[in-house]
Amino acid sequence: MLEGLVSQESLSLNSMDMSVLERLKWVHQQQQQLQQVVSHSSNNSPELLQILQFHGSNNDELLESSFSQFQMLGSGFGPNYNMGFGPPHECISRTSSCHMEPVDTMEVLLKTGEETRAIALKNKRKPEVKTREEQKTEKKIKVEAETESSMKGKSNMGNTEASSDTSKETSKGASENQKLDYIHVRARRGQATDRHSLAERARREKISKKMKYLQDIVPGCNKVTGKAGMLDEIINYVQCLQRQVEFLSMKLAVLNPELELAVEDVSVKQFQAYFANVVASKQSIMVDVPLFPLDQQGSLDLSAINPNQTTSIEAPSASWETQSQSLYNTSSLGFHY
Amino acid sequence: MERQIINKKKRVFSLEPNKNPSAVFTRKYTSHLVPALKKLNMNKNSSKQTVKHEVDMALALSAQEFAWSRFLLQKLSSSSNPTTTTSSSSDGIRILERPDKEGGNEEGGIEERLRELKKLLPGGEEMNVEEMLSEIGNYIKCLELQTIALKSIVQDST
Numbered sequence: 001m002l003e004g005l006v007s008q009e010s011l012s013l014n015s016m017d018m019s020v021l022e023r024l025k026w027v028h029q030q031q032q033q034l035q036q037v038v039s040h041s042s043n044n045s046p047e048l049l050q051i052l053q054f055h056g057s058n059n060d061e062l063l064e065s066s067f068s069q070f071q072m073l074g075s076g077f078g079p080n081y082n083m084g085f086g087p088p089h090e091c092i093s094r095t096s097s098c099h100m101e102p103v104d105t106m107e108v109l110l111k112t113g114e115e116t117r118a119i120a121l122k123n124k125r126k127p128e129v130k131t132r133e134e135q136k137t138e139k140k141i142k143v144e145a146e147t148e149s150s151m152k153g154k155s156n157m158g159n160t161e162a163s164s165d166t167s168k169e170t171s172k173g174a175s176e177n178q179k180l181d182y183i184h185v186r187a188r189r190g191q192a193t194d195r196h197s198l199a200e201r202a203r204r205e206k207i208s209k210k211m212k213y214l215q216d217i218v219p220g221c222n223k224v225t226g227k228a229g230m231l232d233e234i235i236n237y238v239q240c241l242q243r244q245v246e247f248l249s250m251k252l253a254v255l256n257p258e259l260e261l262a263v264e265d266v267s268v269k270q271f272q273a274y275f276a277n278v279v280a281s282k283q284s285i286m287v288d289v290p291l292f293p294l295d296q297q298g299s300l301d302l303s304a305i306n307p308n309q310t311t312s313i314e315a316p317s318a319s320w321e322t323q324s325q326s327l328y329n330t331s332s333l334g335f336h337y
Numbered sequence: 338m339e340r341q342i343i344n345k346k347k348r349v350f351s352l353e354p355n356k357n358p359s360a361v362f363t364r365k366y367t368s369h370l371v372p373a374l375k376k377l378n379m380n381k382n383s384s385k386q387t388v389k390h391e392v393d394m395a396l397a398l399s400a401q402e403f404a405w406s407r408f409l410l411q412k413l414s415s416s417s418n419p420t421t422t423t424s425s426s427s428d429g430i431r432i433l434e435r436p437d438k439e440g441g442n443e444e445g446g447i448e449e450r451l452r453e454l455k456k457l458l459p460g461g462e463e464m465n466v467e468e469m470l471s472e473i474g475n476y477i478k479c480l481e482l483q484t485i486a487l488k489s490i491v492q493d494s495t
Contacts, residue, residue, distance in 0.1 A: 253388035
């Protein structure tokens with residue numbers, strides 16, 4: 001089906017007789033295919049839905065007016081999409097220029113599951129789309145040549161699209177990239193090569209995932225916002241715990257000669273019972289389980305943790321705080337020996 | 338405290354003792370620590386440093402699936418008085434002062450804090466940031482369980 005599209009367009013472009021109406025009709029077909037493609041992929045992002053709704057209208061004025069909105073959407077796309085998908089973060093981005101200024105470009109990231117797999121090895125591509133007539137013709141010619149020369153390994157036909165709806169571009173580009181091995185990459189002005197920024201973004205999101213997990217573990221982290229404050233809280237908490245351990249071991253050292261040997265066997269079993277009860281009452285099993293198989297992956301699977309985190313963590317953290325309060329009360333007395 | 342009283346009344350044992358990771362950790366921890374304390378007790382030369390050593394050793398041995406525990410073991414076996422926490426307690430005073438100076442510059446402040454966090458974690462300075470963050474997560478968990486275990490031991494003997 002996709003190849004049919006390609007040939008159809010190349011034919012139509014070749015003729016150069018395609019009227020605006022026919023072009024628009026073809027574009028509309030692309031829209032519908034895009035919607036099919038997108039609905040097949042399990043993508044619930046609100047931004048995507050907005051885009052879909054938006055490109056139902058081929059209005060240039062709308063495009064201009066929502067230029068800023070798209071910019072925000074474009075920036076919001078990256079993290080949202082990257083959260084939804086696994087490690088290979090390849091996204092197709094399209095840039096389309098505003099009606100008035102050919103140099104300005106917008107970036108819209110669109111990612112579906114199939115595409116990521118298909119393009120997982122390849123570069124991201126950012127074709128520039130110019131909506132002016134002369135530029136259109138230039139693009140058409142260029143794309144004709146490219147599509148004629150080889151179906152595989154040349155850039156998309158999306159460049160030629162006249163009505164300049166970005167999602168249409170993405171749909172065509174997306175559908176095309178599924179079969180292309182090599183994707184022509186054009187760097188945007190003033191931005192580094194996309195592979196690096198992609199990797200950067202992926203890395204940043206991994207880190208923020210882990211920060212969120214730490215936020216759930218460390219009690220009292222919810223009140224502070226921002227990385228610096230959270231890191232402060234985490235540092236304080238770790239220091240607290242270490243100081244507690246130190247104090248307890250000192251206390252233990254003092255009490256050690258008084259430990260009854262017979263009691264210790266009993267106490268070991270008591271610990272097991274205690275922890276079984278404590279853990280069961282804390283209902284924090286969901287929290288603990290992901291910790292241990294992680295050394296293989298090196299990453300945290302938050303999707304399993306998150307639903308249970310907020311409710312289950314409240315109780316144990318509160319109890320820990322009361323315990324620590326009592327401990328510190330005794331510690332202030334204890335350090336005087 | 339009430340929980341302990343309740344537990345003394347009804348002794349409930351877990352049906353699947355190996356499935357729950359915190360129970361597994363605490364069981365291992367106590368099984369390492371208590372005999373070591375017994376041995377120390379019998380030798381009659383227990384200094385506070387040595388108890389700390391045993392405590393850290395028990396922690397490292399009970400959590401061997403993590404990277405930080407390997408580093409901790411190395412430190413413990415290499416030096417005779419290796420206390421990760423005593424060194425950090427001196428760093429603690431520095432930490433408390435630092436946020437006042439670093440308050441304005443958030444970007445640089447984050448780097449500083451990450452470095453401090455790395456210092457707290459045994460072996461953290463040799464890891465990269467992502468790895469360190471996940472290791473910190475389970476280090477915190479293990480520290481919590483360790484404090485619970487130590488408290489129970491101390492409570493039992495008093």
